[in-house]
Amino acid sequence: MLVSINWLKDYVNTQQLPPAELGEKITRSGIEVDAVIDRSHGMTNVVVGYVESCVKHPEADKLSICQVDVGEETTQIICGAPNIAEGQKVIVARPGAKLPGGMKIKKAKLRGEESNGMICSLQELGIEGKLVPKAYAEGIYVLPADSETGSDVIANFNLDDTVLELGLTPNRADAMSMLGVAYEVGAILSEEVKLPEISYQESADTAASMLTLTVDAPEANPLYVAKVIRNIKVQESPMWLQQRLMAAGVRPHNNVVDVTNYVLMEYGQPLHAFDYDLLGTGNITVRHAKEGEMITTLDDAERKLSAHQLVITNGKKPVAIAGVMGGANSEVSDATTTVVIESAYFESGSVRQTSKDHGLRSDASSRFEKGVDPNRVIPAAERAAQLLSELAGGEVLSGSVVFDKVSKDEKIVKVSPDFINSRLGMKIAFEEMLDILNRLKFTTEAVNGQLVISVPTRRQDIQIPEDIIEEIARLHGYDEIPATLPEAETTPGGLTPYQAKRRIVRNFLEGAGLLQATTYSLTSEKSAKQFALEKTETTRLLMPMSEERSILRQSLLPHLLESVTYNTARRIDSVALYETGAVFLKGNDELLNEQEHLAVAITGLWLDNSWQGEKKPVDFFVLKGIVEGLGAKLGAELTFERGQMDDLHPGRTAFVVLGGQRIGVIGQLHPSEQKARDLKTTVVMELNLAALLNLETESLVYTQVPRYPSMSRDVALVLSKFVEAATIENVIRSAGGKLLKDVRVFDLYEGDKMEEGKKSVAFSLTYFDPEKTLTDEEVTKAHDKVLAALTEVGAELRS
Amino acid sequence: MEAQLQELKTQALEKIASASTVKELNDVRVAYLGKKGPITDLLKGMGKLPAEERPKMGALVNVVREQVTSQLEGRMVLLEEEAINAKLQSETIDITLPGRPVKTGNSHPLTRVVEEIEDLFISMGYEVAEGPEVEKDYYNFEALNLPKGHPARDMQDSFYITEDVLLRTHTSPVQARTMEAKGGEPIKIICPGKVYRRDSDDATHSHQFTQIEGLVIGEDIRMSDLKGTLSVFAKKMFGDDREIRLRPSFFPFTEPSVEMDISCFKCGGSGCNVCKKTGWIEILGAGMVHPNVLEMAGYDSKRLTGFAFGMGPERIAMLKYGVEDIRHFYTNDVRFLSQFQRTEL
Structure with a gap:
């Protein structure tokens, strides 16, 4: 809502407060003033000029040489506007004038002819092009003939005004009118509100003699008032009215349309003017549309109506969509002589739905859908009648045609x-x-x-x-209002174990060198299920904004990998990102099964200390180590099983298993996927984090620090290339007995010196007895059993 | 023989003095004091001396031997020290070379802001409550005094999945759910999470963003308690000398509703480009829980009252760290993310 302070002063004393101060008071007491706009934009030296003569410039077709009386003198000004003509009153910026946007006017020579100033368009005075009346949109503005030559344009045409731009919240529909703002300002400043005085001469003939009214939808339209005004002359509105409308952000058209808009701004009550003769039936019937009925609205759009939409008809066909927009078939034009002014109360829900159906929001619909004041419907119609009799020479037929079933109770x-x-x-x-x-x-x-x-x-x-x-x-x-704290009982507050563990996970991952990323939950059909641990039916938005953001993700990895590519494309070759967030799986009820996941993607060098000769690209085992560490941190016994997943390297993928359930995957991207994403070797991991965090951990009881030394024995084995280390480790563990405390791989050799299809794996075994120092014989005895078991499974001992 | 002994001693001491390495000195030791050395030979030759001269001569040899040994040992300590010093010297490194990098990651700036706010309210006795991002229309709107057709629904254009299910437009449904679950009991929660609105992504809009909201319900919770709580928050989050001001506003789920400004932390209130020359920065929206919201969740609004507040971590992070484009939070440029490593404490 744009509020001209000069206009506002018609209704309330603003106590000569500077506009910014008034704005601040309004803001502090409830309605936010988003901007304070000086309509003069600091302009000076702009006066009314009279074009005494106007001839074509001999050197330039598009320029005219004008002799302009500017009060003090008659001076020559060159003008390029197509609509300049002798005998016009025009806006002249004199030499030395400052115009909005910083333009300074100086004496100049244009193609050899002296020019002492500039004849201005409204745009040059800082008025938005879309608000300039169409007749002057492409040229200079022509002032009324009775404007005083030499007088100050800024003072005389309401440009010495300030506009407050109100940012209204939906509850304050009352402030969508000058009167509403006047009441608000009156309350703030303790000033009375002065309502417009309405009086006009009525004709001897009654409105009812020319117009009949039927309302067939009293619930959607409990109040309808029509006034008939005849013998009007449709023409330009007076300057003051045009300027007030422009200040309010409304483009002037002609006096009839301008009056309806003026009253809309003044009372907040939308009005509509019909050309009585074009209505043609002397009847107005308000009813619901017939399904499929058509109307062409004022914006020249042909619209198909539905049965729940309210229309105004002439008893035969629709002439307006109630409260939203008028029809072209009854539009007021220069030829109009008799108008019907409609002022009505349309139920907010009905207008809201209809305006939404047609994607049409107008000044009228935005007020109806928030609810207009039923006590202003009739006064607004009267006010319009008064203004039309004053400004259009109209003859107001006495009385109104009224349907009134609305409650006006407070x-x-x-x-x-x-x-x-x-x-x-x-x-x-x-x-x-x-x-x-x-x-x-x-x-x-x-x-x-x-x-x-x-x-x-x-x-x-x-x-x-x-x-x-x-x-x-x-x-x-x-x-x-004082500042206090709640006096209620104090509560401990805190994080749930789940939330606390989520922070532990983050700290662990960040300590391990990963940066936390955040990506979007909405993705494309193509990416929705890629890398999903559990693939369910996808969930699509009813009205997505784009195909790229139309489906809820089932894996974090596609977007995380996009982020990796974003970085590598900017020559950041080593990237290590993690993200925690929900994936959206089909659930049992109407809501989805939102599962919190953790994903990691790493590319480039994991170890980069090149001046010391250490440079190691990331590999599968980097991520496995991170997952193992995470499991240890959370007390989760994680195991790994070889597996396969689309777009992961078939030989370098493992599922992460917790309590017999697959809760995650680790893998290197498939070379073709890497290529598609423009990445080098990249490893990824995604875990059902919720499964990990929901795990109940046992309380921690310490194990005694060993008092006796442990002894270790190493064993190097030659194995088939396809035997997995874990298989051998299991053999060792089950054969080692209770003295065997730990088994670790400490060497792997698959090089040239090995027989084809073989590899060498070396294990270090630790023996330990918490009760005593072990003897060599005891260890040998246990170790021999291990060696025997290894030989039994075909592992060849390497000397 | 005595003269011979003196001669030997002189020679030995000279050689000791001139030995410049531990090895040379060891050679001297072997040469003079070793089993085949001249002093040993002298001792061996004692048998040829008359018996009465032997004790005197024996003592004399021992003295020389001890003198040589002691000189030698002294010299040895010196040479060993020199050797160590030389070795240390040779081991000198260029300490200006870079250290072995410790791999470090860090939290996303939004997490950093959210955790800071969480911890602050946890210290005031709040619990952290979370809820689904795909939500029922009922919890997202209706339970919050936003029935179907309510004009304020326009404020939040939503992503619907079905007619009754949508991506939540704020974290307020978590409040509605918590109230329903608590069955009329007092509440003190903070609700962080992701929310979604139908906005085109640009420098100041994002179709996905985060919110953190708070809700307190209890007996005699007053608007002054809201103001006091927000004041504590503003000071802890933006500095002790921050002042707050409340401006009337509108949210369907609170009445009265307010917006909170803090005095500008950049200029202190004198006006700068951060506060757009007003001296104040809008930080959050809040209000007293609307009685309809309480009643819908089964609370007796005559007996229990409450306040709620909500803010956007993106906005706070943008203000605090001077980030100019909201899309930075979702692009995950490493050069952006890794800047949020160091502490501000």
């Missing part, structure tokens, strides 16, 4: 002062409360210590005692 809200103070945590005196309510023009009575408040219908946002608390608090001033 809402009664009862609230006790104690309740108000206890909810605010402060003491506002009863008298002060009364004063505030009085300033708001809420009729208030004190009954048995209770405030009984009649809320005017313009404030439909006030329904319950809490709404009154807000009104009182905001006008009393939020700064006055």
